Amino acid sequence: MTKNEIAEVLEEIAVLLELKGENPFKIRAYNGGARVLESLEQDELERLIADEKLDSIKGIGTALAQKIGELHTTGQLDFFEKLKASIAPGLVEMLDVPGLGAKKIKAIHEKLGVDMMAGLAQACADGRVAGLAGFGAKSQEKIAEGIRNREAYGKRHLWWKANEVARPIVAGLRELAEVERAEAAGSLRRGMETVGDVDFIVGSSTPGPVMAWFCGLPEVKEVTARGETKSSVRFGSGLQADLRVVPPAQFAFALHHFTGSKDHNVAMRQRALERGQSLSEWGLVPAEGDGMAKEKAERGESVIITDEAELWEQLGLAWVPPALREGMGEIEVAASTQFPRFIEATDLRGAFHNHTTASDGRNTLAEMAAAASERGWEYLGIADHSKASFQANGLDEERVLKQVADIRKLNAGGAYSTHIFSGSEVDILTDGRLDFSDEILAQLDYVVASVHNAFSQSEEEMTQRIIRAVENPHVTMLGHPTGRVLLRREAYKVDLAKVIDAAIANETIIELNASPWRLDLDWRWWQKAAERGLLCSINPDAHECAGLDHVAAGINAARKGRLEAHNVFNTRALADVQAYLGKR
Numbered sequence: 001m002t003k004n005e006i007a008e009v010l011e012e013i014a015v016l017l018e019l020k021g022e023n024p025f026k027i028r029a030y031n032g033g034a035r036v037l038e039s040l041e042q043d044e045l046e047r048l049i050a051d052e053k054l055d056s057i058k059g060i061g062t063a064l065a066q067k068i069g070e071l072h073t074t075g076q077l078d079f080f081e082k083l084k085a086s087i088a089p090g091l092v093e094m095l096d097v098p099g100l101g102a103k104k105i106k107a108i109h110e111k112l113g114v115d116m117m118a119g120l121a122q123a124c125a126d127g128r129v130a131g132l133a134g135f136g137a138k139s140q141e142k143i144a145e146g147i148r149n150r151e152a153y154g155k156r157h158l159w160w161k162a163n164e165v166a167r168p169i170v171a172g173l174r175e176l177a178e179v180e181r182a183e184a185a186g187s188l189r190r191g192m193e194t195v196g197d198v199d200f201i202v203g204s205s206t207p208g209p210v211m212a213w214f215c216g217l218p219e220v221k222e223v224t225a226r227g228e229t230k231s232s233v234r235f236g237s238g239l240q241a242d243l244r245v246v247p248p249a250q251f252a253f254a255l256h257h258f259t260g261s262k263d264h265n266v267a268m269r270q271r272a273l274e275r276g277q278s279l280s281e282w283g284l285v286p287a288e289g290d291g292m293a294k295e296k297a298e299r300g301e302s303v304i305i306t307d308e309a310e311l312w313e314q315l316g317l318a319w320v321p322p323a324l325r326e327g328m329g330e331i332e333v334a335a336s337t338q339f340p341r342f343i344e345a346t347d348l349r350g351a352f353h354n355h356t357t358a359s360d361g362r363n364t365l366a367e368m369a370a371a372a373s374e375r376g377w378e379y380l381g382i383a384d385h386s387k388a389s390f391q392a393n394g395l396d397e398e399r400v401l402k403q404v405a406d407i408r409k410l411n412a413g414g415a416y417s418t419h420i421f422s423g424s425e426v427d428i429l430t431d432g433r434l435d436f437s438d439e440i441l442a443q444l445d446y447v448v449a450s451v452h453n454a455f456s457q458s459e460e461e462m463t464q465r466i467i468r469a470v471e472n473p474h475v476t477m478l479g480h481p482t483g484r485v486l487l488r489r490e491a492y493k494v495d496l497a498k499v500i501d502a503a504i505a506n507e508t509i510i511e512l513n514a515s516p517w518r519l520d521l522d523w524r525w526w527q528k529a530a531e532r533g534l535l536c537s538i539n540p541d542a543h544e545c546a547g548l549d550h551v552a553a554g555i556n557a558a559r560k561g562r563l564e565a566h567n568v569f570n571t572r573a574l575a576d577v578q579a580y581l582g583k584r
């Protein structure tokens with residue numbers, strides 16, 4: 001395990017111990033150990049373990065050192081497994097409800113005897129939670145809402161997580177001797193922010209062994225339907241998937257059909273009909289003549305295509321990337337002579353808004369710089385939290401200026417091919433003032449301004465608050481403009497149209513926060529806003545090195561929003577970015 005993975009396990013242990021009501025010193029030791037690990041470089045940790053010197057580090061005792069060593073070498077920890085098994089799963093599940101931490105769950109468990117989600121919902125409905133010391137009616141309502149949201153959201157899954165499950169399965173399918181073609185279709189292929197289920201399409205003339213392989217995958221927890229050419233399964237996370245096996249000649253048609261969306265398919269069929277053809281998952285056949293589309297295709301009346309792109313040619317259209325197939329006028333765009341080139345991952349030359357161990361990140365400045373260089377990025381913007389975000393260990397004036405100096409030194413040292421920009425993710429205070437004075441902000445290369453508290457303000461207040469920040473000449477960009485956390489927390493109330501107007505008028509960038517949990521500003525706003533002159537920045541909001549890769553989720557959203565490279569700030573070359581920031 002890497003140091004960050006080990007740190008995560010230690011944090012989980014601390015939470016579980018808190019749920020059990022263990023000694024606070026013990027709990028603090030695990031959290032402290034996680035912090036220490038994060039501040040070490042990976043190779044430093046490996047050296048310390050090899051030399052058996054880990055317990056010589058301040059904050060790591062002998063017992064903790066032994067556990068870290070076990071996790072590092074075996075990837076497992078007996079103590080952790082036993083701890084998990086000793087706690088009711090319902091209590092652990094409650095940790096996912098916003099507003100419920102280990103302390104509160106323990107109180108609910110002890111005082112109300114509740115250890116399942118359904119019991120907790122009932123206790124809220126009866127008003128028993130409000131009666132507990134330290135809770136009250138307001139927090140009871142928040143918990144009840146959290147449980148309701150969980151149920152409503154529970155049916156969908158983050159694109160990022162679904163993709164992590166689907167990618168190796170597609171690769172596995174392609175390895176099978178019987179498989180000619182395999183692809184994941186549906187909302188996953190369209191890069192939707194959340195996915196209902198995954199749709200696998202395979203081209204093969206012998207479906208039997210393909211079905212057997214798929215249904216027998218170790219990650220499959222239940223086979224909910226099994227047929228000759230179609231099966232449905234459920235994975236451990238609750239994610240479901242369909243596999244359809246079609247004859248190789250039908251593959252491209254099926255892939256297009258099951259990529260969808262439904263609305264897109266309707267528009268495509270309409271296009272075909274206008275040209276005297278009938279389009280379906282079976283093929284593209286003459287609209288006139290005997291029988292249904294399927295029968296005609298089976299009689300060999302379909303146009304023959306070997307890949308999806310040819311379907312578009314057949315219909316006299318430019319190929320529309322899956323991300324754009326939402327039935328939002330893409331056929332008209334594809335029929336026009338000028339089909340735009342939408343932004344691609346390779347257009348990005350760097351990324352802003354990233355955290356380090358100085359606030360709530362898991363990797364040091366040097367590690368983040370190294371990770372950005374490995375990715376070939378010309379620049380990396382650091383933006384740790386400001387002091388009002390005390391829960392995220394936000395930096396005060398002194399620490400942020402020290403970081404500016406550290407970054408200057410790091411750039412001057414020339415150890416990394418990536419230039420580092422020093423910034424801050426400065427809190428927008430409740431009245432729209434910023435957490436740092438203009439004098440401090442002026443010493444930074446760039447500033448991301450974000451809302452992190454008082455989410456329940458009225459729409460009017462929140463809109464004024466954000467606009468005031470957007471109007472501040474020191475603010476380079478607005479961070480996660482709605483504060484939503486997908487499948488977990490609704491956006492706060494804000495008049496986005498007004499915020500976008502203000503951003504355009506003040507030449508303030510709005511970020512497309514690329515964290516798979518946020519994707520905020522939502523893709524549905526971007527095309528119109530960009531046409532009116534809004535500049536976008538695809539920001540990973542990385543809290544560790546691996547988080548830099550989240551820009552891929554941002555690219556999906558940007559393509560769905562039909563952004564082109566010139567609409568996105570971090571496609572610019574380093575010198576252009578420096579000139580832009582210098583002018584502000």
Ligand code: DGT
Nearest residue numbers: 186187195196197199257258259260261262265266
């Ligand atoms: P999801 O799974 O809810 O995130 O969304 P999708 O788009 O993956 O939808 P899904 O899994 O129900 O079906 C996959 C694709 O298959 C869908 O995007 C379009 C196509 N499809 C499914 N059912 C129908 C239908 O009744 N009519 C049409 N035109 N297409 C359909």
Ligand code: CA
Nearest residue numbers: 186187197198
């Ligand atoms: Ca689907």
Ligand code: CA
Nearest residue numbers: 197198199242
């Ligand atoms: Ca499906």
Ligand code: ZN
Nearest residue numbers: 425450479480
């Ligand atoms: Zn933030």
